[in-house]
Amino acid sequence: MNFRKTLMALVAAVASASALADINIGVSLSLTGPGSGLGIPMQNQFKLFPKEIAGEKINLIVLDDASDPGKGVSNARRFVTEDKVDLIIGSCLTPVAAAMTPVATEAKTVQLAASPVGVPPGQDQWLFRLPQGNDVMAHAMVEHMKKQNVKTIGFLGYTDAYGELWLKALTPLAEKAGMKIVAAERFQRTDTSVTPQALKLVSANPDAMVVVASGSGAAMPQMALVERGYKGKVYQTHAAATQDLMRIGGKAVEGTFVTSGPAVVGSQLPDSHPSKKLAIDFYTNYEKAFGPPNQFAGHSYDAAIALQKAIPIAKAKAKPGTPEFRAALRDAFETMGRTVFAHGVMNWTKDDHWGYTNETGVMLKVVDGKFVVEK
CATH class of the missing domain: 3.40.50.2300 (Response regulator)
Incomplete structure (x- = not known):
């Protein structure tokens, strides 16, 4: 009987360790309300998100914030208290993402905002932006x-x-x-x-x-x-x-x-543009699955690129599911260096959690109901 109890305890411990190694990501998006036109394409792209990065299973927990800052705060609190996430992504609306930031900061959990969020100087230690400033x-x-x-x-x-x-x-x-x-x-x-x-x-x-x-x-x-x-x-x-x-x-x-950003017009970019290949890859795969994308779907695509580079760096320092891993992930984003996104060239640093340069912006013109790159 004691042997059986010991065996069951070992099995439970192994299962617990295995679960701990999974990387849990909380995603808050505006799937209803005025921001749904931004959130739904992001959700679609997350369906194409890698199931595994650096040998660890990726678990996406996607919640609707209904385009409401209060709901975004509730989602963020659930992520850090119940789901014990390693990372938060969202929201696609600036007011919602801004409301979520204090929760992520207090929990010392990285927030990859999918909107250009501005916070007072010194209060974005755990906040990184996927969109251009x-x-x-x-x-x-x-x-x-x-x-x-x-x-x-x-x-x-x-x-x-x-x-x-x-x-x-x-x-x-x-x-x-x-x-x-x-x-x-x-x-x-x-x-x-x-x-x-x-x-x-x-x-x-x-x-x-x-x-x-x-x-x-x-x-x-x-x-x-x-x-x-x-x-x-x-x-x-x-x-x-x-x-x-x-x-x-x-x-x-x-x-x-x-x-x-260049993500939605990859085929129109000159061959010399560093984002052309990734922008075309993003657009082609999204269009095949869901129809033409918007640039917000591109932020979901770029989140995967960032994590594929940062997770191996963080994993070398700590185990997923721990405060040490969350801190290591933040440090990895700050030190991973020049990284080409579908949306441009990113280079987050300790002092710059926006990352993009002035060469990033692309001017489009609406011509016959379509976006055309201005030459």
Whole structure:
């Protein structure tokens, strides 16, 4: 009897050790609500995620945050308390990801945000961004505006962190380039109309309008500007680089300039572009399984690349499922060096958890309902 108990205890110990070696990843995405156009493509790409990395089984725990910061916080708390995850990925909406960050930080668990999250200096020790920073994308936008001889700009963006960060990024770059933001209006993500804001902006008649919105919500404000008679150039941010922009906006978004990462336009990139091969691989495999992807699906693809490089480094220092492994994973991201993503070249460091360079941004133009790379 004692032998049997001993044998069962050994079997349980082996099973426990085996489970401990699995790498658990909590993924919070906006699968419902206004951000679903971003979250669902990311979820699709996660279905193609590696089942094993560096000899360890990868367990993805995917939860819907319903485009709600409060729900994102609940998901993050479950990840760190119940699921004991080694890593958190999400969310695809900036306000949701920002709300999750304090939970991940307190638990000393790496968060790979799938949106450009800004936090106060020194508070992103455990936060790394998969998307390009707004500064990097605003740089590409302003450089394009120079070539278009833009001198005055109207701004129509979300009232939340994403809109605020874009306004802060765009303003100094535009001023340095001799451009002036002559009118700035804001709106809520949940708004179904921006008529008053559009009227004010159209009356200012700037050379170009910058719309700062995301996913399916990016078309509505631009449609309002066009309906009120605006004839100038319209620029959209990388959160709008989705098929939803054309599906909802139709003719109103024809000719729109959109700043984007290279992931969704791999076949149009020059052979010299370091991301071309990966961007084509991402796009081809996603399209085969689910239809044309958006750039947010590319962040799921890049997360796998980052982990395939970082996990072996972290695993050499500690075992998955432990605080030591979580710390080693953070250190690995900071020291793994130059890494080519489908979205550009990443080089996270201890002092830079954004990582991308100013050469990253690609300018697209909507032509006949499709994105075309601006030469």
